[in-house]
Amino acid sequence: MTDLTGFFNPGSVAVAGASKTPGKIGNAIVKNIISSGYAGKIYPVNPKAEEIEGLTCYPDIKSIGEPVDLVVVAVPAAKTIDLARECGENGVKHLVVITAGFKEVGKQGLELEKKLVEICRTYGMGMLGPNCVGMMNTHAPLNASFSATYPPGTGDITFISQSGAMLVAILDWSVKTGLSFNKVISLGNKAYLTEAHFIEAAAKDPTTRVILCYIEDVANGEHFLEAAEAATREKPVIILKSGTSQAGARAASSHTGALAGSDLAYETAFRQCGVIRARSMPELFDLAVAFSEQPVPPNRNVAVVTNAGGPGIVATDAIENQGLAMAKFSKETIDELRQNLPAESNIYNPVDVLGDAGADRYRVALEKVLADPSVGSVVVLVCPTAVTDPLPTARAIVDLHRQYPEKPVLAAYMGGPILAPGAELLSQEGIPCFTFPEPAIRAISGMSRYAEFKEPGYDKDETGTDGDRETVSGIFDHVRQDGRLVLLGSEAYRVVAAYGVPAAPVELATSPEEAVELAEKVGYPVVLKVASPKILHKTDVGGVKIGLEDAGEVSRGYIEINENIQRYLPGVVIHGIEVQKMMPKGTELIVGMSRDIQFGPLIAFGLGGIYVNLLKDVSFRLARRLTRREIKQMLAETKAYTLLKGYRGEKPADIDAIVDIISRTARLVTDFPEITEMDINPVFAYTKGASALDIKITIS
Missing domain, CATH: 3.30.1490.20 (ATP-grasp fold, A domain)
Structure with missing residues (x-):
C-alpha cells in the first residue's frame, strides 16, 4: 500500500507556476491554499515574481532550500518533465499535476505522460493527475486545487472523481445542500496514483466513514479488486460507474463471450468486492448521506409509517422492487397499534396514521414499530395536510431514532414550503430526508446489501481445488x-x-x-x-x-x-x-468463461443446450477467489436453479456436483491466463453427479 499520509497532511506545499494575476489557475491555487486555513509553509514558485498573495516567491524548487512535502504543478505541459526531475532531486515526496496536455490530447501527450511517470518512479514520488483539478482535505485543512468552491464543514465522506467537471459541480452543489466532505480527490488521467490507491488510503483513514467514487474506467483491475475488497470490510464503498452501454462490447466466438457485455465485468466485480453501485448521481449522494448518518440495518425488513395511503403503496412497491421485504409485525406490536391508533388506521405494514395525524400519533406509531424485533429499518412518510405538524413530527422522529439508534430511520417529506422546516430539522439531526419514498428505499437497499456482505464468514470458504x-x-x-x-x-x-x-x-x-x-x-x-x-x-x-x-x-x-x-x-x-x-440425458446447463481485459476471467452459469443465447438465463462471477457460497448464489440467480431443485415432481439434481464443476473450472482458468474463452455446453446434471459433454477452449 502506498503511504499517502504526507500527501493529505503535508508540512509544506509549493505551487510551481504560481501567478500574481487574478483569474489564472496558478493564482487561484495559492489563494485556495491560504483561504482554506492551511497551517504549514506555503512556497509560491515563479521565476518572474518576487511576491504572490503576500508570500515570498521562489524562482525554482531548489532555491526553497529545504525539502517540500507536496508540490502543486501548474506550469505548461512541456515544462513539467524538467520540473518533476527537479522536484525529485530536491526530496519532494508528492506531486499534484494540475496541468493538462498529456495523453488526453493524443500520442505526443501520451509520451510526455510516460516520461513524467518514469521520473516519479525513479525518485519515489507519488503523483496525482495530470490533467486534474487537485485535492482537498478539510481536516488538515488544505485546498490544493483550483476549484471555486471549498466544501462546508469537516465531513466524513471521501469523494474520488475521475471527472474534474463532475467534481467541481458537486462541490458547488454541496454548499446548497450542506453536504460535508472529508477528502476530495480529482484523479484526472490517473497516470500514477489511481482510484485504488485512494480507496486504500480512505479505508485506513479514521476520519473517513464513507468512500464515494465517480469513475469511467479502472486503471488496474487486480489492484482495484484488492483495494476495494479490503476497503469494504472496513467501510462502505459506493461507486457510480459511467460508460455502461454495450457499444464497446467486443465480438466473441463463444456463447459466454457473446453473453458478456461491456459493463458486465464491472457489475460482477463490484458485487463480489462488496462495492455498492449507484445508478445515477442523485443515488450516489443519497447513498452517501444514508451511510454517513445512519447505521446499516440488521435485516432487510422495512416498516413504513405514513399519513396517506397512496404514498404507502408507492413505498411498498419500491420495497419489493429493490429486493427488500415488508416487515411483519409481532402480535404484540399489532395489538399495541390497534389500542393506540384510530379504528380507521391500517395497523399492518404500511402503518397508516391517517391524514389528520399530528406529531403525537406519529410518535406512538414509530415507537411501537421501532420496538418490534422483526423491523430492520423504518421509512417515515409525511404529506402536507391542513393539520400536519411538520416540525413537531420531525422532532418526534429524531427522538425515537435516538431511542433505537441501531435501526436506520429515513424520511420522505412529500411536499414543498409547508414541510420545509421539518425536513431541514431532520437533515440537521442526521435523519436523511427525501422528497419521495423511492430514494429512501434505494438507500436502504444499498445499506442492506452492504450489511449482508459484512456478515462474519462471508468469504471463508474459498475453493482450493488443485489441478495437474x-x-x-x-x-x-x-x-x-x-x-x-x-x-x-x-x-x-x-x-x-x-x-x-x-x-x-x-x-x-x-x-x-x-x-x-x-x-x-x-x-x-x-x-x-x-x-x-x-x-x-x-x-x-x-x-x-x-x-x-x-x-x-x-x-x-x-x-x-x-x-x-x-x-x-x-x-x-x-x-x-x-x-x-454417449451419456444419459440430464438437465442441460452451460458453464463458461470469458476473459475481461480489466478483471480477468468471468465465469458463466445457466441453462445450456441450444437455448443459451435465446433465453440468456445466465449469471456471472469473477473466477478470482470464487467461493462455494458465491457459486451457490450464482446458481440461485437463474431459472435453471428451479429445474435443479426439482420441478413438477422431478427429482432434484446434484447441485453440489454442479458447484464442484464451476469451482474446478474457475481454478483452471485462473491458473492459465492464456485461456481466453471456454464453453462447457452442455453439462448434464443428474440426480447424482454431473458430466461435461461438449467442451470448447480457445487460448492465446
Whole structure:
C-alpha cells in the first residue's frame, strides 16, 4: 500500500507556476491554499515574481532550500518533465499535476505522460493527475486545487472523481445542500496514483466513514479488486460507474463471450468486492448521506409509517422492487397499534396514521414499530395536510431514532414550503430526508446489501481445488506447435479432466478401424463428431452421428461424416473424427468463461443446450477467489436453479456436483491466463453427479 499520509497532511506545499494575476489557475491555487486555513509553509514558485498573495516567491524548487512535502504543478505541459526531475532531486515526496496536455490530447501527450511517470518512479514520488483539478482535505485543512468552491464543514465522506467537471459541480452543489466532505480527490488521467490507491488510503483513514467514487474506467483491475475488497470490510464503498452501454462490447466466438457485455465485468466485480453501485448521481449522494448518518440495518425488513395511503403503496412497491421485504409485525406490536391508533388506521405494514395525524400519533406509531424485533429499518412518510405538524413530527422522529439508534430511520417529506422546516430539522439531526419514498428505499437497499456482505464468514470458504498443471501446459504447447488456438474436443477433454471436471470421455480417431477400436474402449453407445476448429456448428454440416450401438454403425458413421464434410465444406481441413461416450440425458446447463481485459476471467452459469443465447438465463462471477457460497448464489440467480431443485415432481439434481464443476473450472482458468474463452455446453446434471459433454477452449 502506498503511504499517502504526507500527501493529505503535508508540512509544506509549493505551487510551481504560481501567478500574481487574478483569474489564472496558478493564482487561484495559492489563494485556495491560504483561504482554506492551511497551517504549514506555503512556497509560491515563479521565476518572474518576487511576491504572490503576500508570500515570498521562489524562482525554482531548489532555491526553497529545504525539502517540500507536496508540490502543486501548474506550469505548461512541456515544462513539467524538467520540473518533476527537479522536484525529485530536491526530496519532494508528492506531486499534484494540475496541468493538462498529456495523453488526453493524443500520442505526443501520451509520451510526455510516460516520461513524467518514469521520473516519479525513479525518485519515489507519488503523483496525482495530470490533467486534474487537485485535492482537498478539510481536516488538515488544505485546498490544493483550483476549484471555486471549498466544501462546508469537516465531513466524513471521501469523494474520488475521475471527472474534474463532475467534481467541481458537486462541490458547488454541496454548499446548497450542506453536504460535508472529508477528502476530495480529482484523479484526472490517473497516470500514477489511481482510484485504488485512494480507496486504500480512505479505508485506513479514521476520519473517513464513507468512500464515494465517480469513475469511467479502472486503471488496474487486480489492484482495484484488492483495494476495494479490503476497503469494504472496513467501510462502505459506493461507486457510480459511467460508460455502461454495450457499444464497446467486443465480438466473441463463444456463447459466454457473446453473453458478456461491456459493463458486465464491472457489475460482477463490484458485487463480489462488496462495492455498492449507484445508478445515477442523485443515488450516489443519497447513498452517501444514508451511510454517513445512519447505521446499516440488521435485516432487510422495512416498516413504513405514513399519513396517506397512496404514498404507502408507492413505498411498498419500491420495497419489493429493490429486493427488500415488508416487515411483519409481532402480535404484540399489532395489538399495541390497534389500542393506540384510530379504528380507521391500517395497523399492518404500511402503518397508516391517517391524514389528520399530528406529531403525537406519529410518535406512538414509530415507537411501537421501532420496538418490534422483526423491523430492520423504518421509512417515515409525511404529506402536507391542513393539520400536519411538520416540525413537531420531525422532532418526534429524531427522538425515537435516538431511542433505537441501531435501526436506520429515513424520511420522505412529500411536499414543498409547508414541510420545509421539518425536513431541514431532520437533515440537521442526521435523519436523511427525501422528497419521495423511492430514494429512501434505494438507500436502504444499498445499506442492506452492504450489511449482508459484512456478515462474519462471508468469504471463508474459498475453493482450493488443485489441478495437474503440467498436463495442461503440455496440451497447450502441442496446440500452439500445431499452429492452432482452438483445442480439439479430445484435447479439451484432457484439459478439464486434469482439473477433476467429470466429462464424457473423448478420443480422436483418424480411420474407421481406429474409431471402432476407441468406441469399444469407451463403451457403447457412442457419438461421433468431426474434429475441426474451423467448424463451429457440426450438426449443420452432417458432422455428428449419435447413438451408435456397434462396430458396423461406427465404421459407417465415420465414412458418412467424412463424405458430408467433403460435400458441404470441401476446403476445410479436419483432424479426424472424435469418438465420445454417449451419456444419459440430464438437465442441460452451460458453464463458461470469458476473459475481461480489466478483471480477468468471468465465469458463466445457466441453462445450456441450444437455448443459451435465446433465453440468456445466465449469471456471472469473477473466477478470482470464487467461493462455494458465491457459486451457490450464482446458481440461485437463474431459472435453471428451479429445474435443479426439482420441478413438477422431478427429482432434484446434484447441485453440489454442479458447484464442484464451476469451482474446478474457475481454478483452471485462473491458473492459465492464456485461456481466453471456454464453453462447457452442455453439462448434464443428474440426480447424482454431473458430466461435461461438449467442451470448447480457445487460448492465446
